[in-house]
Amino acid sequence: MTVASIALPRILRIGGGASKQLPEVLASLGLSRPLIVTDAFLLSSGRVAELADRLTNAGIIARIFADTVPDPTVASIDAGLAFLREADHDSVVGFGGGSPLDSAKAIALLAQHGGAMADYKAPHVQDEPGLPIIAIPTTAGTGSEATRFTIITDEVTDEKMLCPGLAYLPVAALVDYEITFTKPKRLTADTGIDSLVHAIEAYVSKRATPFSDGMALLAMRALAPNLRRVCADPMDAPAREAMMLGATQAGIAFSNSSVALVHGMSRPIGAHFHVPHGLSNAMLLPAVTAWSAPAALHRYGDCARAMGIADEREGDQSAVARLLDELAALNRDLEVPGPAAWDIDAARWEALVPTMCAQAAASGSPANNPRVPDADEMAMLYAQVWDG
Secondary structure, eight states, X not given: OXXXXXXXXXXXXXXXXXXXXXXXXXXXXXXXXXXXXXXXXXXXXXXXXXXXXXXXXXXXXXXXXXXXXXXXXXXXXXXXXXXXXXXXXXXXXXXXXXXHHHHHHHHHHHHHHOSOGGGGSTTOOOOSOOSOEEEEESSSSOOGGGOSEEEEEETTTTEEEEEESGGGSOSEEEEOXXXXXXXXXXXXXXXXXXXXXXXXXXXXXXXXXXXHHHHHHHHHHHHTTTHHHXXXXXXXXXXXXXXXXXXXXXXHHHHXXXXXXXXXXXXXXXXXXXXXXXXXXXXXXXXXXXXXXXXXXXXXXXXXXXXXXSOTTSOHHHHHHHHHHHHHHHHHHXXXXXXXXXXXXXXXXXXXXXXXXXXXXXXXXXXXXXXXXXXXXXXXXXXXXXXX
């Protein structure tokens, strides 16, 4: 019998206003000297000041590091670590989308253990914890608030380093959909598709478990009917709430199984061409799903049924055909550009394909796919994605 290893944040607060409970949660964990890790946009918006003022009113003085960058780099993490070491912090609060949350995780780890981020990339698994992490996501996307991973870019090699282990799992996550009302449409679309990819890949992964299956299916049921809704009307509260819940459920699902080929091939696109993570996932999702589906027809059929695009009594072949049609339609409806439309240079793309294939394989994610590609097959998929 195989025993599934399940890991979750110790504290999960989910619902409108959950972020306002940060002082109470810190106190319950015996923490009183947090560093808030966020980004310049959230700082300028006044959101960070609201969070810090709430802490001050509770007698907790927080310092703020707001110099995180999209697709966090070794240099940006080193800057955050240096800032943390200027004071005596006992915890790190990540406040933002995937980049601030991943940055908070990396800073919390290095504060305790030292070394360089490259020391911690896969296949290394870091389970011994760093400083306690409290995650407050501001996008319905990465699920990073509930995962045991961080991704940091080595700007020297243009490699997105996947760093796994329990050290990166937040001790608490405050999931507040009310924060997401002001998200722009492009960010809403890209992070929403990212969440959907998390759920699909967690379900079809070779490392899926009954626990992760349940979370993945719940996530798909929440995400699929509401993604277009939140893009059409950002103030649609029930849809925003469903997306935020689905993103966290998808994060729990893949953290306790794995992601697969879409993510493996997506990270190098982001690293080399600076395409946002959710968008590069969206570029790949239809082609990779079509290539992978014959190896797990029933699983992909279940995804179609959970997403509400196939009837429960419908056969797998028909359900998967509907799934492929829906993924293509979703990209059209949400105006997902292909690599050429993103202004990626065709010659540079072609030249980097062998490197991207090698980096994707090295991350380990493609090995979890129902159908595992060799380098030639991955190169063929990159070519398909370029051709649209």
